[in-house]
Amino acid sequence: MDATASASPSETEGGRPTPPSAPRAPVEDSPVRRLGEQFFNAVAEVGDLAVFSALTLMWLIRRRPRKATLVPNFYLIGVKSMPVVAVTGMFIGMVLAVQTHGQFKLMGMETRLGSVINISLVKELGPVLAATMLAGRVGSAMAAELGTMRVTEQIDALDVLGAHPIAYLSGPRLLACVLLIPLLTLMADFMGIIGGAVVSIQMLGVDSYHYWAHSRDYVGGLDIAAGVVKSYFFGGAIALIGCHRGFNCSAGAEGVGKAATEAFVVSFVAILFLDFCLGLLWNKVELAIWPDSGTLI
Amino acid sequence: MSTAPRPPLGSAASAVPDSPASPAPEPRAIVELDRIGMEFRHHQVLRDVTIRVPKRQTLCVIGESGCGKTVLLKLMIGLLRPTRGSVRFDGHDLNRLDSFELNQVRLRFGFLFQMAALFDSLSIYDNVAFGLREHALFDEARIRRIVHDRLREVGLPPGIEAKKPAELSGGQRKRVGLARALALDPEVMLYDEPTTGLDPIMSDVINELILQTQRTKHTTGIVVTHDMKTVRKVADRVVMLYPLPRLRPDEPQILYDGPPDGLEDHPDPRVRQFVRGEAGERLSELTQGRG
Ligand SMILES: Nc1ncnc2c1ncn2[C@@H]1O[C@H](COP(=O)(O)OP(=O)(O)OP(=O)(O)O)[C@@H](O)[C@H]1O
Ligand SMILES: [Mg+2]
Numbered sequence: 001m002d003a004t005a006s007a008s009p010s011e012t013e014g015g016r017p018t019p020p021s022a023p024r025a026p027v028e029d030s031p032v033r034r035l036g037e038q039f040f041n042a043v044a045e046v047g048d049l050a051v052f053s054a055l056t057l058m059w060l061i062r063r064r065p066r067k068a069t070l071v072p073n074f075y076l077i078g079v080k081s082m083p084v085v086a087v088t089g090m091f092i093g094m095v096l097a098v099q100t101h102g103q104f105k106l107m108g109m110e111t112r113l114g115s116v117i118n119i120s121l122v123k124e125l126g127p128v129l130a131a132t133m134l135a136g137r138v139g140s141a142m143a144a145e146l147g148t149m150r151v152t153e154q155i156d157a158l159d160v161l162g163a164h165p166i167a168y169l170s171g172p173r174l175l176a177c178v179l180l181i182p183l184l185t186l187m188a189d190f191m192g193i194i195g196g197a198v199v200s201i202q203m204l205g206v207d208s209y210h211y212w213a214h215s216r217d218y219v220g221g222l223d224i225a226a227g228v229v230k231s232y233f234f235g236g237a238i239a240l241i242g243c244h245r246g247f248n249c250s251a252g253a254e255g256v257g258k259a260a261t262e263a264f265v266v267s268f269v270a271i272l273f274l275d276f277c278l279g280l281l282w283n284k285v286e287l288a289i290w291p292d293s294g295t296l297i
Numbered sequence: 298m299s300t301a302p303r304p305p306l307g308s309a310a311s312a313v314p315d316s317p318a319s320p321a322p323e324p325r326a327i328v329e330l331d332r333i334g335m336e337f338r339h340h341q342v343l344r345d346v347t348i349r350v351p352k353r354q355t356l357c358v359i360g361e362s363g364c365g366k367t368v369l370l371k372l373m374i375g376l377l378r379p380t381r382g383s384v385r386f387d388g389h390d391l392n393r394l395d396s397f398e399l400n401q402v403r404l405r406f407g408f409l410f411q412m413a414a415l416f417d418s419l420s421i422y423d424n425v426a427f428g429l430r431e432h433a434l435f436d437e438a439r440i441r442r443i444v445h446d447r448l449r450e451v452g453l454p455p456g457i458e459a460k461k462p463a464e465l466s467g468g469q470r471k472r473v474g475l476a477r478a479l480a481l482d483p484e485v486m487l488y489d490e491p492t493t494g495l496d497p498i499m500s501d502v503i504n505e506l507i508l509q510t511q512r513t514k515h516t517t518g519i520v521v522t523h524d525m526k527t528v529r530k531v532a533d534r535v536v537m538l539y540p541l542p543r544l545r546p547d548e549p550q551i552l553y554d555g556p557p558d559g560l561e562d563h564p565d566p567r568v569r570q571f572v573r574g575e576a577g578e579r580l581s582e583l584t585q586g587r588g
Binding site for chain 2: 041072148149152153154158159160161162163164253
């Protein structure tokens, strides 16, 4: 039945000439072919995400999101994510203290612990951890919510009723993520610093004066700023990837679940990738401006 | 009527289709599908489908599950773009419109979705008011009046306004969906399986509402359904689609196009089987265990 389907295409095409090679031989399903297909699909996905991001930005500029769509997102991202970010931030500071203490003690540099812990926190762990938590909590929730809206045709309904779905759904989420993630990052930094200090000073007996003195010498406002600047990019990536996954959700409950996990995995990879690129860039910039600035890490 | 946004362009008359089978000139068509083909990736759903719906006609599109009825409706309103052929509304080719113009065209459509597609996060009131607010046509007092009227017309009590869609039954949701679709006084109503999943009485209520809309507001209606009761009650004309995988490549996908009374004794057994709800040769497929 299917073999005859491709045999006479000219009938259905209104007499348009068909190239002689039209009835293609079935292509073998080799691993190389599948790999190639996956590669092209991935490239197409990235391109699609770029277009989606551009449209979201365009709508954000053209039309300010309404308060009614912004407030729930601010609440979800800002208020609801705070506890989990605070707790993980604190623990990572504590773990860092426990793990590095042994090494530094061997070298007799225990008081340097403060600078190591705090600089790693504000430059890397705080932003990355806050972003990871946000991706897990909010990014996948966005994908699931918008995916459900896609599957139940609510996104089509928005379109039909004259609201541009990207402007209405994706814009406010992007705005909320980008505006609030720096605060979450600072929160993670702060809690991590407290956690690290408590463990180092109270439990491991590091001298408190020197702990803080070294911290002050090595961690500058610029380092904190480096982390905060990075976090803006992380927040943007989380929101855009989450919304994009939701918009392209395939049918059924399975599709929604898949969209949610994919949103987390893709944003996590994106966070680490961005972290790497922005780290390199920051170092270049820093060296260009202050050629003799030697930081510890 | 007062909301008709733009004068029709003069191109409607010049858009005479060149297909050889075009019949004698009908009254002016408001929705036209011209030799539509639709593919998703490598999966073809519609092939060479031509349908013209004149103003004020109620057309029922029937066909089994998965034959592309929802896709057909979404093509008509520009939610999907055809891979072949063109879709015209009141003479405008939807493919040529920019997003602003498309928005203006959609203002003249109402769409009742298969599962109602109410916005979960909004109250019933906000759902019905959504289109009115989005197009910024009226002030809030006027919107309030319209929402009240529409909800009353579909037989829902005012107490329902503050509820969320999740608190309603399937029949109530469908009726809210209808109220929302009718809020902007559309010229063309698209109904996607309005009675599926409802009990017989609620189905009849919905059928009556479709009839009422058609009579009092003079809308053009396109009703996708597999409920023959709906067809008998509301249709002026019926189009039957058949799933492509079951067709030979030279067969047209539209098996039937005509008045509802011609269905019952149609020479094509596939049409009769669908209308009477008989499995026919599918039974032998089942016993042969074919996928
Ligand atoms: N967005 C899409 N992407 C890929 N395939 C799609 C999409 N929308 C529809 N299809 C496919 O098109 C075919 C027809 O779908 P459609 O929803 O129009 O069926 P239907 O006639 O409305 O069926 P039902 O009566 O069950 O609602 C199905 O095989 C479906 O898998
Ligand atoms: Mg359908």
